Amino acid sequence: MKICQVEKTLVSTNRIKEMGHRPLLVVKEKGGSRSIAVDAVGCVTGDWVICVGSSAAREAAGSKDFPSDLTIVGIIDHWSED
Template sequence: MLICKVVKPLVSTNRIADFQHKHLQVVLDGSTQKVAVDAVGAIPGDWVICVGSSAAREAAGSKSYPSDLTIVGIIDHWDPDAGKEMAAGKPQGAAK
């Protein structure tokens, strides 16, 4: 699973039939933009949980669905900077 931020919707009117009418979103995974199928109705600015691989296809509705990244949840609150000091080996409250 990945935590990503929704950047904007992606409109593609000319698609293969298997793609159906699922909404697509451009999401940011760190500094990389990716396209995800939106199974939950996310909007730009939302932090979301994404799954990949076979889990992405099942979450989109079918094991044969052509997706390798699907949004499966909208995060109620997420601080992307929380825990960075701990991960960098600095104790909380230490001078920067």
């Protein structure tokens, strides 16, 4: 799983119906590029989170049919970037 920090929420009015209303967040891996993750735990900006990818991201987002390849599955209690 990737270690990412939450930057902000993302608004996408025009999206496929399978995405429903799950919140989408912009996250950033240290030294990496920005990605979009489905929030399954309830994060706020600045949180360091655990992002699961691959096929595991679908079920973690709520169901096997959910179109996600990156889902936030946990908030890290303490993280010091170094």
